[in-house]
Amino acid sequence: MRRGIAATALVASLALAATACGGDGDSDSESGGPVTITYWDTSNATNEAPTYKALVKEFEAANKGVKVNFVNVPFDQAQNKFDTAAGSKGAPDVLRSEVGWTPAFAKKGFFLPLDGTEALAEQDKFQPNLIEQAKYEGKTYGVPLVTDTLAFVYNKELFEKAGVEVPKTWDDLKKAAATIKDKTGADGYWASTAGYYAQPFLYGEGTDTVDADAKKVTVNSAEAKKGYGTWLSLFDGKGLHKADTTADAYAHIQEAFVSGKVASIIQGPWEITNFYKGSAFKDKNNLGIATVPAGSTGKAGAPTGGHNLSVYAGSDKAHQEAALKFVNFMTSAKSQETVALKNSTLPTRDDAYTAKVKADPGIAGFQTVLPAAQPRPALPEYSSLWTPLDDELPQIAGGKKSLDEGLGDAETAIAKLVPDFSK
Numbered sequence: 350m351r352r353g354i355a356a357t358a359l360v361a362s363l364a365l366a367a368t369a370c371g372g373d374g375d376s377d378s379e380s381g382g383p384v385t386i387t388y389w390d391t392s393n394a395t396n397e398a399p400t401y402k403a404l405v406k407e408f409e410a411a412n413k414g415v416k417v418n419f420v421n422v423p424f425d426q427a428q429n430k431f432d433t434a435a436g437s438k439g440a441p442d443v444l445r446s447e448v449g450w451t452p453a454f455a456k457k458g459f460f461l462p463l464d465g466t467e468a469l470a471e472q473d474k475f476q477p478n479l480i481e482q483a484k485y486e487g488k489t490y491g492v493p494l495v496t497d498t499l500a501f502v503y504n505k506e507l508f509e510k511a512g513v514e515v516p517k518t519w520d521d522l523k524k525a526a527a528t529i530k531d532k533t534g535a536d537g538y539w540a541s542t543a544g545y546y547a548q549p550f551l552y553g554e555g556t557d558t559v560d561a562d563a564k565k566v567t568v569n570s571a572e573a574k575k576g577y578g579t580w581l582s583l584f585d586g587k588g589l590h591k592a593d594t595t596a597d598a599y600a601h602i603q604e605a606f607v608s609g610k611v612a613s614i615i616q617g618p619w620e621i622t623n624f625y626k627g628s629a630f631k632d633k634n635n636l637g638i639a640t641v642p643a644g645s646t647g648k649a650g651a652p653t654g655g656h657n658l659s660v661y662a663g664s665d666k667a668h669q670e671a672a673l674k675f676v677n678f679m680t681s682a683k684s685q686e687t688v689a690l691k692n693s694t695l696p697t698r699d700d701a702y703t704a705k706v707k708a709d710p711g712i713a714g715f716q717t718v719l720p721a722a723q724p725r726p727a728l729p730e731y732s733s734l735w736t737p738l739d740d741e742l743p744q745i746a747g748g749k750k751s752l753d754e755g756l757g758d759a760e761t762a763i764a765k766l767v768p769d770f771s772k
Contacts, residue, residue, distance in 0.1 A: 384671040385416040386442040386664075391427045391656070392692075396622065400691040401679075408678045415671045435459040440661045442672040446491055448482055448655050449725060449732030455485035456729045461660040461669060462488040468660065468676040474698045482724040483657050491657025492680045493697035495688065498722035499549060499651035500715055502606070503613035503637040504629055507533050511612075515639045517649075519553070519579050522613075522642050526588030529612045536611040537588035539602050540580065542746045544738025546615055549651045550576035552723055553644020558734045558763060561726035564770045568738070569760040576644060577745075577752060584746055592746035615641060617654065621693040621711035638714025640721045653722040655697065695719070730766050737762035 388405070392398050398421045405417045420441065422430060428450050434440040440459065454460050463469050472480060475493055483491035503515065508525075511532040516522040526537025541547070551557055556572035559565065567573055584592040590611060593601050603620065605611040607627020624630045643649035658676045660669060678684060685701035688694060695715055696702055707713045725731050737759045745755035764772060 383414050383416045384667050385418055386668055386671045386675060387418040387420060388443045388675065389420050389422045389427065389431065389441040389445065391422055391424045391445045391447070394421050394423070397692045397694070400688055404679060404684055404687060408675060411678070412674060415674065417675060431459075432457075435661065435663065438663050440663060442661050442664045442668050443675060444659050444661065445494065446657050446659045447732070448491070448493075448653065448657055451483055451491045451657055451659065452485040452727045453729035453732070454659070455488070455490040459662055460490040461662040461664075462490060463492060463660065463673070463676075464489050466673050467670075468492050468658075468673040468680075470677060471681075471698075474682065474700055476697060476699065476719070478653065478722070478724050479655070479697050482653060482727075485727050485729075491659040492676050494656050494658050494680055494685075495694040496653065496655035496697045496719065496722075497617045497619060497695055498653055498715070498719060499546065499615050499617050499641060500718045501613060501639045501641045502616050502624070503639070504535075504606070504609060505635050505637045506629075507535055507609065507612040508637065511537075515637065516642045519550075519583065519642045519644065523583070523586055523589065526612075527586065528588070530588030533612070535609065536590045536605070538583060538613045539590035539605060539611045540583045540592070541602060541615065542592055542594055542598065542743040544735035544742055545652065547577065547580050547738065547742060548735075549615065549641040549649070550580040550644065552576075552650045552652075553579070553642075553646060553648055555644075555646045555648055557726075558738070559726075559728070559731075559767060559770060561728045561731070564767075566760055566764050566767065566770050566772050568734075568763055569756045569772070574752065574756060577742075577756060579644065580742075581745060581752060592743070594743040594747040615651075618693070618695050618711065618715040621709070621715075624711065633710050636711060636714065638711070638718065640718045650721040650723045651718075653724045655695075728767075733766055734763050737766075 390398055390401050392401055402419055405419050409417060431440055431444055479493040479496055483489050507529060511529040513525040513528050516525050522538055529537035551573055554572040554576040556567050556570060558568045560567050583589055602614055606614045607624055607629055609629035624636055625633055630636050640649050641651050658679055660672045682698055682700040685696040686703050686706055689696050689706045693711055741755040741759040744750040745752055
């Protein structure tokens with residue numbers, strides 16, 4: 350789940366207005382010409398999109414009968430834009446879809462089932478849990494393109510100077526933070542108040558915001574309260590940075606880490622390239638990456654994120670066939686290796702982790718934590734459940750609400766999003 354994608358609304362809207370979907374326009378195959386499919390890319394326009402554009406050119410060179418209309422859509426606008434476009438039969442033939450969007454769009458009938466198609470011809474090469482996450486009601490609606498999860502990232506030099514080990518539990522982290530403060534002067538840890546970043550604390554107690562199988566809202570359960578209580582405790586103590594509840598909190602935490610002012614944070618691989626730009630990580634090998642600390646149950650893990658490539662169900666046969674061929678190419682081992690080397694993102698298939706890819710310590714480090722990543726339930730509303738937490742957790746951390754009050758309000762808001770769930 351990539352954060353902080355800059356939006357250029359005017360440019361995007363002009364570009365989208367100028368591009369017709371392959372399903373309703375672009376019937377060029379009828380005249381014997383190449384089929385033109387539209388691809389909505391939701392990657393960062395500056396740092397990532399150029400790599401995908403280059404791959405599109407390679408695909409076109411190898412497939413003379415297909416042209417690709419590449420449109421970069423700001424990530425924070427893409428979900429709503431696709432929802433609107435698909436509802437009016439004007440969607441792109443292929444969408445780079447955040448994994449949380451997949452079940453929602455599949456439920457609406459906007460995505461084509463990909464089982465048995467060319468897009469999934471090498472299904473056994475992909476990590477099984479990522480294929481599972483691309484499913485809805487037993488059918489597969491996306492091919493994993495890039496994956497991510499959260500990890501405990503730390504400054505090896507500061508940890509070594511303080512003589513502390515990588516923490517296995519949150520209690521270990523509190524002790525390590527105090528020692529780091531005493532020995533180095535740097536804060537040992539700075540936590541985020543965002544709902545997504547607090548998710549590992551729930552997993553550490555064996556729970557989640559909801560129990561999808563039991564159809565029950567569990568964000569205010571005893572287990573969740575224990576997890577969030579641990580999260581809250583990490584804002585107060587020696588070496589533990591106080592909560593930042595400002596709109597720029599993400600940037601503040603990131604800057605403190607890459608400049609060596611704080612020794613550890615929880616973060617995802619989308620920041621690998623930015624880590625390396627910081628003064629603390631001019632030596633890339635100073636970046637330590639480990640599984641997030643465990644909760645009282647002994648469990649440790651973070652949510653699985655990333656993006657799938659999905660095919661629009663409203664396109665005609667010719668455009669769907671071209672789209673399936675395109676998805677197969679873009680998710681191949683060779684293409685994923687290219688993306689990893691250029692963008693420092695994580696491949697979704699094991700054969701893409703080549704020696705060159707694993708030479709990047711950031712990628713190699715995050716690969717080691719992927720087995721602990723926890724797939725999200727195939728619940729169409731699941732991604733929207735973090736929004737109430739993004740509202741409530743900063744108020745809890747900032748002392749404006751008690752833990753009980755804030756989680757109670759979050760429970761009420763989440764219950765409205767899943768009205769058929771009990772509390």
